[in-house]
Amino acid sequence: MEPQDASGSVLFDPSRRADVNLVEGDGQIRLVFRLRLRQPGVTPRVEWRQAGWTTLSMEDVGLLGEWAVFQAVIHVQDPARPVVYRFCLSGPEGERFFGPAGLAPEPEAAGSFQLHPGTQASFPVVAWTRGRVFYQVFPDRFANGDPSNDPPGTTPWGGAVRPDTGSQYFGGDLAGLIDRLDYLQDLGVGGLYLNPIFSAGSSHGYDTVDYLRIDPRLGDLDTFRTLLDEAHRREMRVILDAVFNHTGTGFWAFQDVAERGAASRYKDWYHFHGFPVNVEVPNYEAWWNVPSLPKLRVSNPDVRAYLMGVARYWTRLGIDGWRLDVPNEIREPGFWEEFRLVVKGINPEAYIVGEIWHVEPEWLEGTCFDAVMNYPLGRDALVPFFRGKGGFGARELDRAVQRAVLAYPEQAVTMNFNVVGSHDTARVLTALGGGNLGVEPDPGAVRRLKALMSFLFALPGVPVIYYGDERGMLGEKGEDWDAQRAPMPWDEGAVRAGAEIFDHLRKLVRLRRQHPALVGPVVTRLALDDAQGLYACARGGGGEEVVAVTTREARRVHVVLAGLTGRFRDLVRDESLHAGGQGLNVELDGPETRLIVKES
Ligand SMILES: [Ca+2]
Structure with missing residues (x-):
């Protein structure tokens, strides 16, 4: 069920965890409500009660596709009692209410959703994934x-x-x-x-x-x-x-059917269209019709x-x-x-x-x-942004980051497996213009890779390094040509840029373990500048705040992050910064990502 009003301007599904998410932790239960709106000038609130009615304003937390997402968090006092809630929307047309019956001028007509916190299973975070890199x-x-x-x-x-x-x-x-x-x-x-x-x-x-x-x-x-x-x-x-x-054709159940045909007790383990089994012209269902990969029933x-x-x-x-x-x-x-x-x-x-x-x-x-x-974050957003091609700029990066955070419940956001390349794609350095297997990587692409990785490591989710990416491996993925699966070059200096990339990733892996702010689910945009290919966001949690500022442009750029005061430290460059009266002035030697922690 996806209740929405007839004009399609409100979207909320009480059965989706991304829309209403029960989070247990620190001895309390939170309910995170997210309401999607497609109507400018409307301010939503959530009205809820366990004992008496309470009204809470909802915060604009970003865009999910064409929807503006508003969020409110309530703390459940008594898990044994149901939480009754509805939404109130204030706009040019006055106040309207949203509940199971859709949008209505009166709360009674909209109805109320109901949730039983005591009987709803929470979605626990696998604790050991926090701060880890795969x-x-x-x-x-x-x-x-x-x-x-x-x-x-x-x-x-x-x-x-x-x-x-x-x-x-x-x-x-x-x-x-x-x-x-x-x-x-x-x-x-x-x-x-x-x-x-x-x-x-x-x-x-x-x-x-x-x-x-x-x-x-x-x-x-x-x-x-x-x-x-x-x-x-x-x-x-x-x-x-x-x-x-699917299995291979060498799997015993498939072999048995290949031998005995319809008499095999395993004939219903697959989707055979007839017997005897023919692996030359497959008479069975197979993954992408690859004869060696018969699909299991x-x-x-x-x-x-x-x-x-x-x-x-x-x-x-x-x-x-x-x-x-x-x-x-x-x-x-x-x-x-x-x-x-x-x-x-x-x-x-x-x-x-x-x-x-x-x-x-x-x-x-x-x-x-x-x-x-x-892949939507790593391959469809970070790679095109840092590659600097195809009109994928800071605005598109911002949208993709918001999507990564808002499409899923926060537990999944922090646990997501953030690949930027795998055995199924071109190597990330190749995708960034580094060249194909067998050449020395383009130095500009190496810089883009370092900037991309720093930014990846500043986002929620578990960063994943595909073997050899830390040594500057290259490899295009062709039709039947898996150059991205070449043997690891273990000789020191096999790739000249290898040591530089390794050291950079080694540093980032440690930063992720040491700074809880990099691990939490919330990303707050601080600056976006398409002309400078620049994007900045704040990450917070565990009592600290880290600012990530990135540019893909191959030149010096700078940005003043208003509202930031005090002393800061750049975790990658290992140098100090001081905010002035205008805010924090950050210079970048692009392409570069700076990770800056507030010290005081
Ligand atoms: Ca061997």
Whole structure:
């Protein structure tokens, strides 16, 4: 239900957590109301009662698409009593009321919404995600710690990436990752997201052959247990890739049907159109019609039970969460809700990240995932802004930041998985104009990358570094050409700009741990200047305030941030600033992002 008035000028859905969000913390319950309006000159208030009626004005917190979003927060005194509420809109036409019946001139006609705080489940934040930075590892390409498990025909490390990259192996494995945990600890990351590590038919691993076995080319169960222990010992959490929409053709259930046809007891585990099975001209449903990726019939209770068993097995083994591959392609009602219950039942602090490419708040209601891969922020906003192309300026950046904050409930905003590149996209440095694999990155692009990363680290959500981005790796994503999945260049100086980028990210990772202001859900715009490609916002929380000022222009620009007084410190440059009578004067040597904390 999305109550809105007939003219379409008010939008509010009491069943959406982004619209009414119950937040528990610090021994109290808050209700965060957000009302969307599309009518200038209207001032909304929320009227609510537990005992007597109270009226609270709503604050204009930004734009979500074409909607102005107004917010009010109330503190629930008695969770046992229902909260009754409605909205009052004052405008040129006088006062009107908004409730379940829509807009009406009288409160009685609009009606009132009702909410029972005591029976409503809150959406808890996975506490350990606060202040952490994730690192994504594509196992075959990260580090080869055990040449004895290299598949036949393994390409020497650093050799050319072939177009048919799924059948090409570089020999990377879990032993190599364990060897490099000290390196990752030095970088400071607190979480690892591993692309698939279960037995599979390709180097990317998305065609699972055995969900309960580590791919022998990567190690075995003992190696994996060692990885978990060694990561945990270093305060790093590990999440795995769950590929539940499809399997590989080598998976035992598919093999059984391939052998026995209609007589197989697994014939209903997939969507076969006929028998015998034909993998040359597939007579079954497959992911994007790729014959090697037959789609599972998740509506089959046996399949569902099997997949829940997989989730149970690895969660019990001690992993810290899951990244779910193409979860939007599994539309069976209740599937992801059940997955969440299974996983959280074993580990309530497990972190569940869905591979969702668009802004889709329905996944982040607290019943399915904790986070989505936030491509809309990283790839669709930060990259085009800092790239400086396609008319994506400070105003568009501002809109995208507001969308990232206002489309979701605050718990999800702080937990969102903020990728700026992945195994599925061009490398971020390439997308910023750095060039393709094999060249020395363009120095201007390196500066843009540093500015982008500083800004990313100042926004709510969990920043994610794709392996090698910290060493200046380049790589375009082609049709069948995954240059963004090249083997990690471990030789010092393999990329001249590598050390500079590494040091920058290392500093940012630490700042995120040290400054609670960078982690909270609220972003307040301070300045926006399209001509200077400049944007500034305040971040606050934990008793401190940090100001992020960024420009993408390759020149000196400056801005006076009115209303700021006192002494400040630039956390990236490590230098002091003083606000004058006009405010805080910030100069930038663009492209650059300055992160400035108020000291007094
Ligand atoms: Ca190996």
